[in-house]
Amino acid sequence: MKSSAKSAASRENHLTVRRVERQQHLIERLHAAADRITVGTLARDFGVSARTIARDVERLRQSGVPIDVTTGRGGGVALGRHGRIPAIAFDLREIAALMASLTALGPTASPSATSAMDKLATALTGGSMT
Structure with a gap:
């Protein structure tokens, strides 16, 4: 190239x-x-x-x-206002897709990106999420 x-x-x-x-x-x-x-x-x-x-x-x-x-x-x-945000259940492939997207963005690009990556990693390892 x-x-x-x-x-x-x-x-x-x-x-x-x-x-x-x-x-x-x-x-x-x-x-x-x-x-x-x-x-x-x-x-x-x-x-x-x-x-x-x-x-x-x-x-x-x-x-x-x-x-x-x-x-x-x-x-x-x-x-759009739709009240409280409901809990969402992701399967392994969906978690992997989200983690890959956050990695491309930069998992520490913002506090919310960091928080999301932490929660996804916790879910992937079977730990308890807060």
Whole structure:
């Protein structure tokens, strides 16, 4: 592989990791919000363009994340409210897939990524989870 191709691949991987981290933080931010947040506010807070936030929101929605989008005056984005988050049971292959994804992101990229990786590892080893 030529040096320029390696450099382009490395840059693409770096941008992908940054996008995934931003999308994780976006979900967490929307979950913590009491009301809709404008795309402009999110863009300013995350240090990216409004278009980048709009693309992130659309990717997340296409992936099944329940994000409500209201356009026009007074609009914004909000995470769909569905009450308490139920317990989820994963089989071994699902745990492995999640762990591999967290490893690619960086299992210490955020406190929630670290916590998720710890819980998955505990579940994989048959330990008790708190």
